[in-house]
Amino acid sequence: MKHTFFAFIILSLAACANPPASVAGADTAAPVRAVYQGFAKGDIAAITARMSPDVIWNEAEGFKYADGNPYRGPDAIVAGVFARIGADWNGFAASPVKYIKDGNTIAVLGRYTASNKATGKPLNAQFVHVWTVDEGKITHFQQYTDTAQWTAVMGE
Secondary structure, three states: OHHHHHHHHHHHHHHOOOOOOOHHHHOOOOOHHHHHHHHHHHHHHHHHHHHEEEEEOOOOOOOOHHHOOOOEOHHHHHHHHHHHHHHEEEEEEEEEEEEEEOOOOEEEEEEEEEEEEEOOOOEEEEEEEEEEEEEEEEEEEEEOHHHHHHHHOOOO
16 A cells, blocks of 8 residues: 555656646747748648648738738639749748747747849848747647838839
8 A cells, every 4th residue: 555655656756756748838839939940941742731621811901912901711822922022033042030928829039031033123122921820730830020011122
């Protein structure tokens, strides 16, 4: 009986020191970091693999690519946003600078850089991305950026 009691205490203490991810909270920023790594490599499949099948994606209001807001699902995002960016820009990069985490919401501050294919003008615009991650998948995205700079660089 005495050994059983001590075994119970030891197992209980071990569980407290290393609680399961569902209790401790998984690294909700990991899928978001993986998306930026996918962007850097141009690996769209790696990006969409991190998304929930019913992800909701919003580009900044007044932005050229916001005409499909809200985009629903990875296929709509790829066709409505990623493919169009690829068609309009050379060397496009979304570079995160800082991650701010609050529960399952991750805000990322960073910069977009590229050159516009039509005008040849460079882009260097701030962004804030707000991501929601549930059960290891991205379920929501909201972009904020300097849409006036984008428009000026595109000559529109």
